[in-house]
Amino acid sequence: xxxxxxxxxxxxxEGVYAVARKQRMRTKxxxxxxxxxxxxxxxxxxxxxxxxxELLDARFTEGDAVRVLGRVEKFRDRLQVDVRTLEAxxxxxxxxxxxxxxxxxxxxxxxxxxxxxEIVHPGLAGxxxxxxxxxxxxxxxxxxxxxxxxHSYAGGLLEHTVGVATLCRETAQxxxxxxxxxxxxAALLHDIGRVAELTSGPTFRQTDEGxxxxxxxxxxxxxxxxxxxxxxDARSELLHAIACHHDARSARTAEASVLYHANQLDAxxxxxxxxxx
Numbered sequence: 499x500x501x502x503x504x505x506x507x508x509x510x511x512e513g514v515y516a517v518a519r520k521q522r523m524r525t526k527x528x529x530x531x532x533x534x535x536x537x538x539x540x541x542x543x544x545x546x547x548x549x550x551x552e553l554l555d556a557r558f559t560e561g562d563a564v565r566v567l568g569r570v571e572k573f574r575d576r577l578q579v580d581v582r583t584l585e586a587x588x589x590x591x592x593x594x595x596x597x598x599x600x601x602x603x604x605x606x607x608x609x610x611x612x613x614x615x616e617i618v619h620p621g622l623a624g625x626x627x628x629x630x631x632x633x634x635x636x637x638x639x640x641x642x643x644x645x646x647x648x649h650s651y652a653g654g655l656l657e658h659t660v661g662v663a664t665l666c667r668e669t670a671q672x673x674x675x676x677x678x679x680x681x682x683x684a685a686l687l688h689d690i691g692r693v694a695e696l697t698s699g700p701t702f703r704q705t706d707e708g709x710x711x712x713x714x715x716x717x718x719x720x721x722x723x724x725x726x727x728x729x730x731d732a733r734s735e736l737l738h739a740i741a742c743h744h745d746a747r748s749a750r751t752a753e754a755s756v757l758y759h760a761n762q763l764d765a766x767x768x769x770x771x772x773x774x775x
Contacts, residue, residue: 499512499513499514500512500513501513501538501540502515502536502537502538502540502541502542502543503540503541504540505543505570505577505579506570506577507570507571507572507577508569508570508571509569509570510567510568510569510570511566511567511568511569511570511579512566512567513538513565513566514563514564514565514566514587514590514595515536515537515538515563515564515566515595516536516537516538516561516562516563516564516592516593516594516595516596516699516700517534517535517536517537517558517559517560517561517562517563517564517592517700518535518536518537518542518560518561518699518700518701518702519533519534519535519560519701520532520533520534520558520559520560521533521534522551522555529551530551530552530555531546531547531548531551532546532547532551532554532555532581533545533546534546534547534579534581536564536566536579537595537596537597537699537700538595538597539594539595539596539597539598539652540597540598541597542597543577543578543579544576544577544578544579545566545568545578545579545580545581546578546579546580546581547581547584548580548581549582550583554581554583554584557584557585557586558584558585558586560701561592561700561701561703562586562587562592563586563587563588563590563591563592563594563595564584564585564586564587565584565585565586565587566579566581566583566584567581567582567583567584568580568581568582568583568584569582592699592700593641593698593699593700595699595700596641596651596652596698596699596700596702597650597651597652597699597700598651598652598653599649599651599652599653599654599656599657601653601657603640603653603656606653606656606657606660607636607640607656609660609664610630610639610656610659610660610663610686611630613660613663613664613667613682613686614626614627614630614686616667616678616682617679617682617683618679619679619680619683619732621727621728621729621732621733622679622680622683622728622732622736623679623683624727624728625683625687625721625724625725625728625736626683626686626687628724629686629687629690629720629724630686634693635690635693638655638692638693639653639655639656639659639693640652640653640655640656641653641698641699642654642655642692642693642696642698642702643655643692643696643702644657644658644659644689644692644765645658645765646702647765647769648764648765648766648768648769649765649768650702652698652699655689655692655693658689658764658765658768659685659686659688659689661764661767661768662685662688662689662757662760662761662764663682663685663686665685665760665763665764666681666682666684666685666756666757666760667681667682667685669681669756669760670682670756675752676752676753676756677735677753680732680735680736680739680753681739681753681756681757683736684736684739684740684743684753684754684757685757685760687717687721687736687740688717688739688740688743688757688761689713689717689743690717690720690721691712691713691714691715691716691717691718691719691720692713692717693720694707694708694713694716694717694720695707695708695711695712695713695716696708696713714740714741714743714744717740718737718740718741721736721737721740722737735751735753738750738751738754739751739753739754739757740757742754742755742757742758743757743758743761744758744761745758746758746759
C-alpha cells in the first residue's frame with residue numbers, strides 16, 4: 499500500500515484511503531471532473547478524477563474509504579494523484595484513516611493530568627476535573643483536530659490543549675502576578691467546545707450546532723453547565739478568558755490576554771515550516 503507521506507512525483511499509487519473532501523467540477527470546456535482530498539494516518543493529498551467520472555462518482559461519497567489506483571503528478575508545485583480507477587472499500591473504517599498526530603497520545607494524556615493537578619483553587623480544579631473525568635470527552639480529545647488551520651489531525655485537540663496549557667503555566671511562573679489557577683483552567687478548557695462542534699474523521703465535519711454556533715459559544719455553554727457550583731467571580735473570569743481566546747481586543751484581564759497569545763503562539767509554531775540548512 500502506498501503511504502501518503504512517502505508519495506513522490508511519477509510514483510504509482512495503490513492503496514486504501516479515506517475521502518476527506520469530494521467536489522464535482524467542470525473544465526473550461528464543460529467536461530466534468532472530481533476534486534478529492536485523500537487522507538491516511540500519515541497525511542493528506544489532493545486527487546483528481548478526469549476519466550470515467552460518471553461511473554466513478556457513483557461508487558463513493560465524501561467520508562468513505564476507497565481503494566485507489568493512480569499516479570502522482572505535480573501541479574503548481576504541489577503533488578496530487580491522477581486517479582485511474584477507484585472503488586469503495588466497505589471493509590475499512592474511514593475513521594481509521596484520519597491523519598494522526600506524531601506524538602504519543604498516552605504521554606500527552608499524562609501531561610494533561612499533570613497540568614490539571616497543578617490547579618490549587620478548589621472551584622476551578624473541580625470544574626476541570628469534571629471535564630477530564632468524562633471518558634467521552636477524553637476520547638474526543640484524542641480523535642478530533644484543534645482546527646482546520648493548525649493541529650488539523652486526529653488528536654490535534656489533545657496536543658494543542660496540552661501545548662497552550664504548558665505555555666500558560668510557564669508564563670505564570672515567569673510572572674507571579676498572574677492568577678495561575680485561572681489561567682491554567684482557562685487554557686485547559688479553551689477549546690472544549692470542539693467536542694460538540696466536530697464529528698469524527700476523516701472529514702471532521704461540523705455538527706449542526708457547530709456550524710451555527712461555533713466552538714467558542716459551545717465551549718462557554720459546556721463550562722456554564724458544569725461550572726454551576728463555581729463562585730460567581732471565578733466563573734465569570736473563566737468564561738471571559740475562554741470567550742476571548744480568539745479576540746485579543748475583547749480581553750479585559752491579563753489572564754485572558756495571555757491565553758489569547760498562548761493560543762496564537764502554539765498554532766503558529768505548529769504550522770510554520772522549519773527551513774532545513
